[in-house]
Amino acid sequence: MVHKILICDDSVSIRQMLALTLIDAKYNVTESKDGMQALELAKQNNFDLIITDINMPLLDGLSLVGKLRVLPEYRFKPILLLTTETDPEKKKQAKAAGATGWIIKPFDPDKLLAAIRKVLR
Amino acid sequence: MTTIDLTQVRGLFFEESFENLDVMESSLLDLEIETFNEELINNIFRAAHSIKGGAGIFHLDDIVTFAHNAETLLDEVREGKHDINQVLIDLLLRVGDILRIMLTASKDEVEYDTQEMQICQEALKKALIESVENIEEIPTVESESVEESVENFVEDIEQTSKEWHIEFKPELPILKTGNDPINLFRELQELGELEIIANTDAMPDFADLEPQLCYLSWNLVLNTTADRADIEEVFEWIIDECELNITESVLENSEPKVESQEESEPVLEIIEETPEVETSATEEKTTVSEDTTYTEKVTISEDTTEPVHEEDVVNKQLHTQSGTNSIRVGIDKIDNLINIVGELVITQSMLDQIGENFAHSDIIHLRDGLSQLERNTRELQENVMRIRMLPISVSFNRFPRLVHDLSTQLGKKVELILSGEHTELDKTVLEKMSDPLVHLVRNSLDHGIESPEQRKQVGKPEVGQLHLNAFHQSGNIVIQISDDGAGFDVERIRAKAVQKGWITQEEKITEEQLYEFIFQPGFSTSEEVSDLSGRGVGMDVVRRNIRALGGSIEVKSETGKGSKFSIRLPLTLAILDGQLVRVGNDIFVLPLLSIMESLRVQTKLVNSFTGTVEIYKLRDDYIPILRLYKLFDIENTTTKLEQGLLVIAEGDGQKIGLFVDELLSQQQIVIKNLENNYKKVQGVSGATILGDGNVALILDITGLIQLFRNQTKSPPHLPLGTIRYE
Structure with missing residues (x-):
């Protein structure tokens, strides 16, 4: 089964970087540029994993997680946050919002894939 | 990797x-x-x-x-x-x-x-x-850190294997965070040999069981060369949501070589798992690329050539980034194109059908089809042109910073007002307008808007206003730069013109004519060469650039109230409003914008100047006559001036009378580059294909004037249109 991953980042280069890495690893990737778009896409599709940035226009990553978690189909789905913060406070916020885990930017393709393997098999 | x-x-x-x-x-x-x-x-x-x-x-x-x-x-x-x-x-x-x-x-x-x-x-x-x-x-x-961990890993292999005992008890709602313990165990398995013992003690009775909660806890035994940090990393995301107890006991008699081989086995399994998805990989890529094609906005990278202060190395470097040749186009524009192409296909198949069994009664359908085709074509043309169009905000957006920096530097207070930023114009026009605009804005700040003290003295608000405005007007784009500063100093312009010998002390000329002088090369009223303006790049260059784009610039000024520059530009460089003229059997195109008037020649108004040049007296002007048939060596044509027409055209501020046989229609002309397909020809700016399939050359008035001058050796000192007879 090919896992469907939704990635969400307002930065085109980060998005491309993610997409290239994930496509290369044979995942099915959908991109979105802000939280609102991601939410809409998530409602229309059934993604196996959502990876989202935190700082984004329209709807930030933490709020996106909150909005996804109330949707029945995403109650148990892994959602990873992309963050540049190594600050434990930020991690707590991420967990409080309902995120599964986080990926620290900048990431190395191997680290990214390792993180994904923690939640998708 | x-x-x-x-x-x-x-x-x-x-x-x-x-x-x-x-x-x-x-x-x-x-x-x-x-x-x-x-x-x-x-x-x-x-x-x-x-x-x-x-x-x-x-x-x-x-x-x-x-x-x-x-x-x-x-x-x-x-x-x-x-x-x-x-x-x-x-x-x-x-x-x-x-x-x-x-x-x-x-x-x-x-x-x-x-x-x-x-x-x-x-x-x-x-x-x-x-x-x-x-x-x-x-x-x-x-x-x-990756390298480090790789190094560590290499070291670790040589280290002895350890047995880790891990007690793991997640909180009940762990699954709701998207973390599944089984994935964690698989992750651990990659580190080494793992033994998993589930503890079901906390399981409630079936009736009380909440299926969404996790009642299990585990005792794990991991045999690995990895260290504590590696194990903890696996639990990184849920460390606060579980009870985790990791203890180590060193294994005796362990054989590291064998261990490391065993270690790699689970990894291999995973690799083997992947091929099954390979078959659909190409499909996948297609979907993804569809998903990725949206672009929200149209942007081009900033133009390079903003003048900067020589000593300011930083600023210089700032603007060395070169303009790219790519263009980002809004998805709506592309969608429109696709739509139109769709309609075009429908029209085409409709015409096909009519053509198959054509009867005379079908002529009405044919006509319908053709008019539909015409509409499609026009829409397609308009929409394709729109792709090249960018909002002027791309150019305007640099000005807040420029004005901020300059006004600080000059000690002036300036409010910049931008309007009409969404007006779109051709990318090339936009890029080429960048420098002239910067020049005009600098001029306004430097010479136009007064210092706060001066403004207070004359009863104006301390903060001066600089207004950049863009709008459409009758098929053209108009950009206005206006300020509420001091306006032009008419006396100083006059003095300068006298000093340069352009006019005499006594000569009476209107203010408009005076303003004309600021566009002359070598004109600068600025007493001192300031940091910002007056460094040789004058208004003449601004006007030349604008004219090169087929545009024009005019200026209005009121002493004490401010000045306003209006730049008029064609919407695009690819299409031109042309006047077709006939010379013998050849047809030429004249840019409509450059034509001032056309008239029947009255022979008594034609004079011969130094024997070679014919001059036509048009009201107060004396306009040299260029017989196009002579220039282009065309036979079978009208040679008597009174039998043909004189088209008075202006190029680069100079007028010339082009003698042609007759005027034909006016129409929009798609410009084809001559240089790329043949070679550069002076006096010809391009070519076009006419409705009947013939090629017509598009004449370049400025080039013709130069050509004419070279042929007749007439001195380039004064605008030809102002030659005066004593």
Whole structure:
């Protein structure tokens, strides 16, 4: 089964970087540029994993997680946050919002894939 | 290691970063002092944040470090720890400049002057409220730690294997975070040999069982060479949501070599799992590319050639980034095109059907079909043209910064008003207009708007206004630059014109005619050459540039009230309103904009000048006559002036009478480049294909005038149109 991953980042280069890495690893990737778009896409599709940035226009990553978690189909789905913060406070916020885990930017393709393997098999 | 081609992402990263810097700059300029505008501050923060994030991927460590400091400061600003004052805004503007320099240097893979960066870095650190130690701890590029862990791993292999006992008891709602313990165990399995014992003690009775909760806990025994940190990393995301107890006991008699082989087995399994998805890989890629095609906005990268102060190396570097040849087009424009092409196909099949069994009664359908085709074609043309169109805001957006910097430098207070930013014009026109606009804005700030003291004296508000406006008018784009400054000093212009010998002391001329002089080469009323204007790049260049685009510029001024420059430009360079003229059997196209009038020649008004040049007296002007048939060696044509027509055309401020046989229709002409397909011909700017399939040359009036001058050896000292007879 090919896992469907939704990635969400307002930065085109980060998005491309993610997409290239994930496509290369044979995942099915959908991109979105802000939280609102991601939410809409998530409602229309059934993604196996959502990876989202935190700082984004329209709807930030933490709020996106909150909005996804109330949707029945995403109650148990892994959602990873992309963050540049190594600050434990930020991690707590991420967990409080309902995120599964986080990926620290900048990431190395191997680290990214390792993180994904923690939640998708 | 996974290797993917990052070069295209790299290009994208730079493009995006420069856009982010533009956003940062415009947001900073929009910030009002002592006002906390959350949206703007967030924009600025996000820009710095994205640059940092992207730079990390490409291992641009110095940019990461620098952007991180900026981000930290911005984070504090966001939390309201700093006053929004001019010092802060200026510092952050500076940060943007430096980032631009760093990014440009990285993009071109050249060195840059790090001194400026360090000064700015220091200023940033000073501005930070939080302790310096905090800043020093910068998340340097992860690769280092990756390398480290690789090294560790290599070392580890040689180390002895250890047995780890892990007691793991997740909180009940663990599954709701998307974390599944089984994945964690698989992860652990990759570290070594794993024994899993589930503990079901906490399981409630079936009736009380909540299926969404996790009642299990586990005792794990992991046999691995990995260390505690590696194990803890597996539980990183849920460390606060479980009870985790990791204890070690060193294994005796372990054989590391064998261990490491065993270790790799689970990894192999996983690799074997992947091929099954391979078959659908191509399909996947298609879907993905569909998903990725949207582009929200149209942008081009900033033009290069803004004049900068020689001594300001930083500014120079700032603008060395070259304009790219790509264009980002809004998806709506593409969708429109696809729509129209769809309709075109329908029309075509409809016409096909009619053609198959054509009867006379079908002629009405044929006519319908043809008019539909015409509509489709026109729409297609308009929409294709729209692709090249960019909003003028692309060019206007640089001005807030320019005005901010210049007015600070000049000690003037200026409010910049932009309107009509959404007016679209051709990308080439836009790019070429950039310099003239900068020049005009500088002029307004330097010469137009007075100092606050002067303004107060004459009863004007201290803050001067500079208004940039763009709008459509009868198929043209008009850009206006107006200020409420002092207006032109008519007396000084006059004195200068006398000094240059253009007019005599006594000569009476109107103000409009006087303004004409500011467009003459060598004109500058500025007493001293200032830093900003008066360095030889004059209004003559501005006008020449605008004319080269087929546009015109005019000026209005009122002493004490201000001045206004209006630039009129064609919507596009690819299509031209042309007047077809016939000479013998040949047809030529004259740009309609350059034609002033056409008339029947009255022979008594024709004079011969030095025997070779014929001059026509038109009211007060004397206009040289160029017989096109002679120039182009055309036979079988009208040679008697009174039998043909004289088209009075203007090019580069000079008038010429073109003698032709007759005027034909006026129509829109699609310009084809002659140079690419044949070679450059003086006096001809291009060619077009007429409705009947014939090729017609498009005449370039300025070129014709030069050609005419060379042939007749007439001196280029004065505009031809102002030759006077004594």
